[in-house]
Amino acid sequence: MTHEAGAPVAEPIRARIGAAEFDIHLGAGLLNTLGELWAPLAAGSKVLLVSDTNLAAHAARAAGALERAGLAVIPATVAPGETSKTLAEVERLSRLAAAAGLRRADAVVALGGGVVGDLAGFVAASYQRGVRLVHVPTTLLAMVDSAIGGKTGVDIPEGKNYVGAIWQPEMVVMDMETLRTLPARELSCGFAEVIKYGLLDGTPLFERVEAWPELPGPGDELAELIRLCIEHKLRVVAADERDLGIRASLNLGHTVGHGIEAAAGYDRYRHGEAISLGLLAALRIAERECGLDPAWRERTRTVIARHHLPVTLDPAVPTDAIVAAMGRDKKASAGGLNMVGVGAPGDVRLGVNPDPGDVVAAIEELRQ
Amino acid sequence: MTHEAGAPVAEPIRARIGAAEFDIHLGAGLLNTLGELWAPLAAGSKVLLVSDTNLAAHAARAAGALERAGLAVIPATVAPGETSKTLAEVERLSRLAAAAGLRRADAVVALGGGVVGDLAGFVAASYQRGVRLVHVPTTLLAMVDSAIGGKTGVDIPEGKNYVGAIWQPEMVVMDMETLRTLPARELSCGFAEVIKYGLLDGTPLFERVEAWPELPGPGDELAELIRLCIEHKLRVVAADERDLGIRASLNLGHTVGHGIEAAAGYDRYRHGEAISLGLLAALRIAERECGLDPAWRERTRTVIARHHLPVTLDPAVPTDAIVAAMGRDKKASAGGLNMVGVGAPGDVRLGVNPDPGDVVAAIEELRQ
Numbered sequence: 001m002t003h004e005a006g007a008p009v010a011e012p013i014r015a016r017i018g019a020a021e022f023d024i025h026l027g028a029g030l031l032n033t034l035g036e037l038w039a040p041l042a043a044g045s046k047v048l049l050v051s052d053t054n055l056a057a058h059a060a061r062a063a064g065a066l067e068r069a070g071l072a073v074i075p076a077t078v079a080p081g082e083t084s085k086t087l088a089e090v091e092r093l094s095r096l097a098a099a100a101g102l103r104r105a106d107a108v109v110a111l112g113g114g115v116v117g118d119l120a121g122f123v124a125a126s127y128q129r130g131v132r133l134v135h136v137p138t139t140l141l142a143m144v145d146s147a148i149g150g151k152t153g154v155d156i157p158e159g160k161n162y163v164g165a166i167w168q169p170e171m172v173v174m175d176m177e178t179l180r181t182l183p184a185r186e187l188s189c190g191f192a193e194v195i196k197y198g199l200l201d202g203t204p205l206f207e208r209v210e211a212w213p214e215l216p217g218p219g220d221e222l223a224e225l226i227r228l229c230i231e232h233k234l235r236v237v238a239a240d241e242r243d244l245g246i247r248a249s250l251n252l253g254h255t256v257g258h259g260i261e262a263a264a265g266y267d268r269y270r271h272g273e274a275i276s277l278g279l280l281a282a283l284r285i286a287e288r289e290c291g292l293d294p295a296w297r298e299r300t301r302t303v304i305a306r307h308h309l310p311v312t313l314d315p316a317v318p319t320d321a322i323v324a325a326m327g328r329d330k331k332a333s334a335g336g337l338n339m340v341g342v343g344a345p346g347d348v349r350l351g352v353n354p355d356p357g358d359v360v361a362a363i364e365e366l367r368q
Numbered sequence: 369m370t371h372e373a374g375a376p377v378a379e380p381i382r383a384r385i386g387a388a389e390f391d392i393h394l395g396a397g398l399l400n401t402l403g404e405l406w407a408p409l410a411a412g413s414k415v416l417l418v419s420d421t422n423l424a425a426h427a428a429r430a431a432g433a434l435e436r437a438g439l440a441v442i443p444a445t446v447a448p449g450e451t452s453k454t455l456a457e458v459e460r461l462s463r464l465a466a467a468a469g470l471r472r473a474d475a476v477v478a479l480g481g482g483v484v485g486d487l488a489g490f491v492a493a494s495y496q497r498g499v500r501l502v503h504v505p506t507t508l509l510a511m512v513d514s515a516i517g518g519k520t521g522v523d524i525p526e527g528k529n530y531v532g533a534i535w536q537p538e539m540v541v542m543d544m545e546t547l548r549t550l551p552a553r554e555l556s557c558g559f560a561e562v563i564k565y566g567l568l569d570g571t572p573l574f575e576r577v578e579a580w581p582e583l584p585g586p587g588d589e590l591a592e593l594i595r596l597c598i599e600h601k602l603r604v605v606a607a608d609e610r611d612l613g614i615r616a617s618l619n620l621g622h623t624v625g626h627g628i629e630a631a632a633g634y635d636r637y638r639h640g641e642a643i644s645l646g647l648l649a650a651l652r653i654a655e656r657e658c659g660l661d662p663a664w665r666e667r668t669r670t671v672i673a674r675h676h677l678p679v680t681l682d683p684a685v686p687t688d689a690i691v692a693a694m695g696r697d698k699k700a701s702a703g704g705l706n707m708v709g710v711g712a713p714g715d716v717r718l719g720v721n722p723d724p725g726d727v728v729a730a731i732e733e734l735r736q
Binding site for chain 2 (some may be wrong): 087088090091094095098099103104105122125126127128129130151152153156157158159161162163164165166242243330332333
């Protein structure tokens with residue numbers, strides 16, 4: 001089904017991934033209807049509601065909606081930011097759930113951005129070997145990316161998301177109103193992934209993304225743009241849930257991007273910012289490896305800049321540290337970096353293994 | 369295929385559980401052939417070999433066999449016993465693997481009893497969201513039970529196996545020679561689960577178990593008995609991998625058994641000992657709830673006693689503490705204890721919810 005730009009987004013998106021089937025609800029004010037949307041859960045069920053300390057107002061609305069539906073809410077908050085993605089937090093949340101008597105037929109609700117989704121998602125995947133999960137992403141990044149596809153996990157000092165699971169939710173609820181209170185920088189970071197989908201999906205989506213004004217832009221149209229990104233990701237994930245093939249395409253811009261994040265320290269660049277730089281480097285490499293017309297990189301650079309995302313790399317982040325971190329990326333193999341490239345928007349190439357010198361050159365070019 | 373008693377067990381058992389298909393090898397001296405058996409793993413692959421400090425000799429043989437096949441072994445040991453089943457140990461082992469460069473196409477080998485299998489299995493399930501796993505159970509309990517079916521996990525103070533995953537191995541290798549060095553008490557504990565299979569499978573297997581002499585008995589026949597138990601468990605798990613239905617039958621004796629373990633402290637009774645008492649209590653309850661002929665309990669009691677497993681409960685373990693712990697069992701629901709019963713060997717009943725007074729009476733009867 002297609003929606004015209006500006007039309008209200010009312011029908012949920014039906015996701016089918018492996019044996020899992022669930023609805024993704026997208027609209028304004030949905031937090032208040034969370035309990036009604038969640039018909040399959042019996043009244044009296046317990047819900048571990050995980051959010052971060054910045055999200056108290058949203059969490060209170062969600063808790064109220066769940067309680068009105070007869071569910072017993074166990075509230076849990078974590079500190080905002082990547083430092084909460086630890087096994088120690090998994091243990092703390094699991095113990096909280098156990099002490100409150102959460103059982104296998106009960107559920108976890110992950111309300112927040114990528115950090116809360118990854119952490120609470122892994123708690124849901126592992127508590128009593130797996131309980132029900134509802135994702136309520138409250139950032140643009142989580143809506144278009146991290147809440148979709150079932151990847152959950154926490155970090156160890158040796159790497160991000162090194163301990164985790166693939167665990168699908170039984171519902172995803174996106175309340176567009178949560179984006180209103182999102183800091184501009186967070187909104188922009190989500191847009192970096194939107195730009196990625198434009199490059200992966202093809203010229204029509206790329207040009208729609210390219211034409212987007214400064215964020216947030218018109219609300220209904222933003223919901224529609226989010227839907228198009230989700231639908232792209234769902235198609236890819238449905239074909240390759242366990243990330244053994246085409247799902248790697250979603251990593252476009254992430255090989256260099258993760259390298260920049262790791263080398264710069266996770267507070268210098270946010271994920272979306274590092275990915276913006278990573279996309280530009282990936283397109284530079286794709287010009288040589290996949291015959292990409294350089295005009296696409298210029299156009300992408302213009303979109304990135306419009307959304308106040310970085311197009312030049314901090315000189316303080318050394319290239320050799322970035323390259324070393326890239327070699328430790330989970331997607332890398334003994335055979336090479338296994339980067340993603342495009343020959344044009346929508347013409348996706350996997351297993352791109354450029355010469356080390358070309359990788360260095362692409363990173364150096366980000367400094368100009 | 370059926371084997372006559374005493375015939376050598378040469379053909380591997382082919383397991384099919386969900387999308388997973390793998391071989392279970394069972395024979396004498398197989399540790400030395402571990403590398404050859406594991407044909408699918410490319411030379412140069414890395415293997416995190418997890419064992420406990422009591423198993424140094426077996427681990428050295430396994431490491432040698434893997435290295436002869438061109439695999440790079442990352443050795444890891446944990447302290448023996450349930451106290452090693454923690455998220456802190458998951459983190460330590462994951463960091464060890466990451467520091468050694470273990471990647472998604474590499475593997476974990478779990479060599480040991482139930483503790484090592486549960487812990488290392490969960491590391492395999494969660495490291496980089498899942499890597500290959502080989503179980504090498506070295507105890508009778510692990511061979512007939514914990515290494516089969518994919519359950520992995522660690523404990524939190526609120527409950528055993530409260531954080532874990534269902535993760536199938538890609539091979540299981542059982543070397544009968546590892547049973548030779550097993551302490552007699554450990555061997556007996558495994559036999560408690562063998563008795564359980566007799567009750568679940570039907571009169572022919574029960575009578576075979578009933579006729580078993582003191583452990584270990586004749587080697588080839590023991591391998592055949594193990595095979596029959598594995599085949600029973602595989603049938604049940606294949607029908608219900610995620611433990612939403614018939615798989616609960618494998619919990620026969622475990623509701624009261626887990627309650628006794630928790631109430632007595634995990635050092636007073638080993639798992640198999642608590643399960644022996646739990647089986648007798650479950651049969652007592654089944655007499656009332658499922659019409660079981662009391663002669664089956666008498667016969668079961670005789671087998672249990674022959675293998676030096678307990679048939680009477682330590683008076684120091686209070687009944688109310690056992691009952692309270694039973695209510696916290698993962699299998700319990702708001703509706704009741706969801707115990708397993710039998711109307712006769714092989715006639716399995718699920719969802720048995722006796723009156724609390726009958727549960728107390730069955731536990732009290734264990735004191736006589």
